Amino acid sequence: MKIAVDAMGGDHAPKVVVEGVMKARDQWPDLEFMMFGDREKVAPYLTDETRIEFIQANSVITNEDEPVKAVRQKKDSSMVMAAQAVKAGQAEALFSLGNTGALLATGIFVIGRIKGIERPALMPTLPTVNAGRVVNLLDCGANAESKASYLEQWAIMGSIYARDIRQIASPRVALLNNGTEFDKGDPLHQEVYQRLQNNPALNFIGNIEAGNLLQDQADVIVSDGFTGNAVLKATEGMASLLLNLIKSTLLSGGFSVKLGAAMIKPALGEIKGRFSTSDNGGAVLLGVNAPVIKTHGGSDEDAVISTIVQIREMLAKQTIPQVIDYLKTHDIK
Template sequence: MKLAIDAMGGDNAPSEIVKGALLAADKFKNIQFTLVGDQAKIEPLLNNHQQFDILHTTEMIEPTDAPVKAVRKKKNASMVLAIKEVKEGRADAVISAGNTGALMTAGLFGAGRIKGIDRPALAPTLPTINQGQGFLLLDAGSNMDAKPEHLLQYGIMGSIYSEKVLGNDKPRVGLLNIGEEPGKGNQLSKLTYDLLKEAPLNFIGNVEARELLQGAADVVVCDGFSGNLVLKSIEGAAMALFSLIKNELTSSLFSKMIAGLLYPRLKGIKKTMDYSGYGGACLFGLTAPVIKAHGSSNANAIFTTIEQASLIVEKNVVKTIEDLILKINEEWKK
């Protein structure tokens, strides 16, 4: 198996990217890594490790760059060259912690869409308080507007990933809505509900945003605008809550003593809600696995994302999506 990694993308590149890749190399002896980026910065971190090749470039896409313009103009950027490795068959999957919009653009221009998929979806796995596998949210922001057939495709892609990679038998697919009852929501929600109900999925109906962290569904489908609001709201609420707890538990000597007693429990809660344990956000709908790691990823987050990528390749997720979409489209034609 061969993985291409954008070593220059993200807040902590290249050090944490390389450290995470080294952790993965120690566990996965069957993976050959191509690190794309500045050789002078990457090579000293590798210590001549045999599982690594370096594709040298000093050009990179900045977080502030306009995605389409950057991908078109910076043809030797580390992210663009990493996608090219997949396009030309030298790698099985791509990982980057860089500019999200640019990665989606490079993935579309480079890898291309699966036949029958109208729009790719950005799909992060978010934590649940029951310490399970979390839930898959798609779309989380790649397409602000969507049609019912797009959301149906999201449900199919998410269900396949949830089963193959997250290990959920008959994943529960829910439609994000303002109420649980059928007939709730706007026109998009109502039409999508009918499509999902007839699809070969374990569709459980509408789910409300307040139920997501309770583990109400394994796959939650929505348009990119709503999904991004959910994603940012959950991230913001988690950060605010941990900040509030920290302030309260360090406000006095007595509070600090209590904090010491509670530390193992608090550490467990933090681990459950830590994004780095859930891997990156997949760009579903492309002809090859492209995974967006969090911009602030540390070594552990990169290791988890590599583990995620290896499972996607091993379980042949892209081919399974392609086959099921083709089958559904043929049935519709009848």
């Protein structure tokens, strides 16, 4: 299994990317990598090129670049060159910590959409209140506008992913809506509800409200891209706010408060760990012809390793080919 890696994407690139790749390579002998980046900047960290083919890339897509324009104009960038290697069949998956919008554009315009998928969706893995249990939410921002057929296609892809990668025999699929009743929402969400309910390939459990997103009530939650992105950012922001408030309140208290803080420190560490990107893997762009995975730009090397594990599982379980096979016999429009 060969993975194309954008070594220059992310806040701490290329250090965390290169070191994470080398550790993953050492752990899984069935993995090979094509690494794209600036040799001069990568060299201090790439101390062992065993099963790592390095390819020079003369430019980088930054977070300040306009995504589609950058993909078209910076064809010699580490991200675009990595995607071109996947399209050419030289690698089987694309991994980057870089500009999210550019990676979405790269996946769609370079690697290409799966036939039968009208719009790909961005799908992160989120923690829930139950330790060890997670939920997949899609779409989280790849599409500003949506049609009912898009959401049905995303539900199918998300369900296949949850079954294969998370090993859930019959994933619970829910629709993010403004109420749990079947007739809630605008005409779009009412139509999506009926489509998901009538699709025999889905274990559809009905609507779910944003307040229950992390309550382990579903394994896959489908949303239009605008709402999904807003809900995801609000959830992440609230989690960060609460953790910071707890920390500052404990540290600013008196002796007894600080003593209590020391006693509950392990429990707080466990809660913080649930929201860590190091354990939950990256966000998958589902709907393109190969695994395209985006990890948070501020990730550390542990997050790089966990995302590579995620990619390895997708390749081993043939997740994308399964989506392609399903769509060959089911026309969802």
